[in-house]
Amino acid sequence: MLKVHSHAHVLIPKSLSGFCPIYNNRVKNLGILLSGRGSNFEAIADNVAAGKIPAQISVVISNRADAGGIESAKRRGLNALVIPSKGVPREEHDRRVVKALQDHGVDLICLAGYMRLLSPWFVQQFPRRILNIHPSLLPAFPGLEASKQAFDYGVKVSGCTVHFVDEHLDHGDIIVQKVVPVLDNDDDHTLAARILEQEHIAYSEAVRIVLSDSFKVVGRRVVATAQ
Numbered sequence: 598m599l600k601v602h603s604h605a606h607v608l609i610p611k612s613l614s615g616f617c618p619i620y621n622n623r624v625k626n627l628g629i630l631l632s633g634r635g636s637n638f639e640a641i642a643d644n645v646a647a648g649k650i651p652a653q654i655s656v657v658i659s660n661r662a663d664a665g666g667i668e669s670a671k672r673r674g675l676n677a678l679v680i681p682s683k684g685v686p687r688e689e690h691d692r693r694v695v696k697a698l699q700d701h702g703v704d705l706i707c708l709a710g711y712m713r714l715l716s717p718w719f720v721q722q723f724p725r726r727i728l729n730i731h732p733s734l735l736p737a738f739p740g741l742e743a744s745k746q747a748f749d750y751g752v753k754v755s756g757c758t759v760h761f762v763d764e765h766l767d768h769g770d771i772i773v774q775k776v777v778p779v780l781d782n783d784d785d786h787t788l789a790a791r792i793l794e795q796e797h798i799a800y801s802e803a804v805r806i807v808l809s810d811s812f813k814v815v816g817r818r819v820v821a822t823a824q
């Protein structure tokens with residue numbers, strides 16, 4: 598039997614309700630956490646504005662007042678908050694950030710150059726609802742300056758990874774990866790710049806997959822389910 602969801606007096610097949618937000622009673626809310634320049638945030642915001650991500654950005658939060666991304670969020674007319682982390686105990690800071698995310702009804706959190714490790718408690722508040730982007734093909738080169746680590750190691754390909762956040766650094770289940778070749782005339786900056794271009798594509802792809810609910814996790818493998 599066809600399962601239906603009721604919305605505005607229209608019967609919507611359950612198979613449609615996952616990937617089209619208006620069929621889900623309300624538009625899904627994204628929360629963005631960043632610490633710096635915010636180019637990944639901007640790529641997501643551009644795709645939201647262009648209707649290519651079926652969601653809205655309900656809040657952008659930085660732990661640093663000088664983050665370029667927070668200025669960009671304000672220019673775009675988004676709710677932009679600075680919740681300083683400097684000198685604040687980790688649990689206290691995490692509590693403030695979680696409260697702000699909950700106050701803004703956030704469904705999915707995107708870490709976009711957020712240079713803080715989330716506490717296990719934070720992660721548990723949003724199970725499989727926090728994404729991170731990392732500029733290497735994980736599990737290679739976790740941690741800081743990943744593209745420089747890869748370049749210095751001498752790898753011939755690198756790239757970027759969007760993954761669910763779990764309690765461990767750069768470790769959760771992988772949603773999207775993009776491969777970037779390392780060219781003989783690269784330096785770590787040119788490589789990082791080409792990886793960043795792919796990050797901007799990969800992050801929106803991953804957000805769409807997660808919002809669509811059209812995946813399952815088998816072991817560590819995130820695989821598509823039939824629509």
Ligand code: GAR
Pocket residue numbers: 631633634635636637638666709710711730731732740741742743767793796
């Ligand atoms: C991006 O390259 C992102 O992958 C990286 O920080 C940069 C932020 O740039 N994140 C990490 O290294 C997390 N481990 P952006 O502020 O322009 O988006």
